[in-house]
Amino acid sequence: MEWMVNMALNSTYVSLLDKGATLRLRRGPKAARSRSVGAAYCLTLMLSALMLISIESSKADMNHKLYAYNKLDWQEFQCYNWLIYKESSWNYKARNGSHRGLGQMRSEWYGTLGPKKQIDVHIKYIRHRYGDACNALKHFETKGWH
Numbered sequence: 001m002e003w004m005v006n007m008a009l010n011s012t013y014v015s016l017l018d019k020g021a022t023l024r025l026r027r028g029p030k031a032a033r034s035r036s037v038g039a040a041y042c043l044t045l046m047l048s049a050l051m052l053i054s055i056e057s058s059k060a061d062m063n064h065k066l067y068a069y070n071k072l073d074w075q076e077f078q079c080y081n082w083l084i085y086k087e088s089s090w091n092y093k094a095r096n097g098s099h100r101g102l103g104q105m106r107s108e109w110y111g112t113l114g115p116k117k118q119i120d121v122h123i124k125y126i127r128h129r130y131g132d133a134c135n136a137l138k139h140f141e142t143k144g145w146h
Contacts (some may be wrong), residue, residue, distance in 0.1 A: 011022070020128070047106045064115045064116070064119065065090065065093070067116050068080055068081070068123070071123055075134065076132050076133045076134060077133075079132070079133040080123070080126075080133035080137075081132040082137060083103075083133060083146065084102050084103065084122075084142055085142065086102065087102065087103060087104040088102050088104055090102065092113075092115035092118055093111075095111065101113065102115060102118045102119060102122060103118065103121075103122035103125070105121070105122065105125065106137075126146075128146075131144070
């Protein structure tokens with residue numbers, strides 16, 4: 001039933017958009033209404049485009065998280081996810097002084113890597129120094145760095 005309502009709403013929206021997208025010059029009392037309806041359609045299209053852009057960027061972040069998830073078990077991924085969120089909010093271009101990338105490592109080279117390579121290098125660093133991401137997170141929470 002819900003799909004029927006969605007389909008009806010979508011077809012109504014499309015038919016309204018088709019009618020409103022045609023440019024016509026009107027005069028008289030209907031002209032102002034026509035302009036405001038046209039402006040509303042334009043605003044709707046712009047907001048839809050912005051939503052698509054934000055969805056694409058969140059999909060990119062999700063792909064990085066899925067990549068990391070496939071490198072770790074569930075428990076360690078939870079720790080790693082929280083650690084990276086606190087460090088860079090999953091922005092592989094993040095920069096804080098001399099610290100760069102997802103893991104905020106103190107290396108210019110690390111900051112030039114792509115997000116998947118940053119994840120690989122960061123996990124290797126964490127395993128070497130702390131054993132796993134949960135120990136790194138504990139260290140981060142007590143010391144403020146890892």
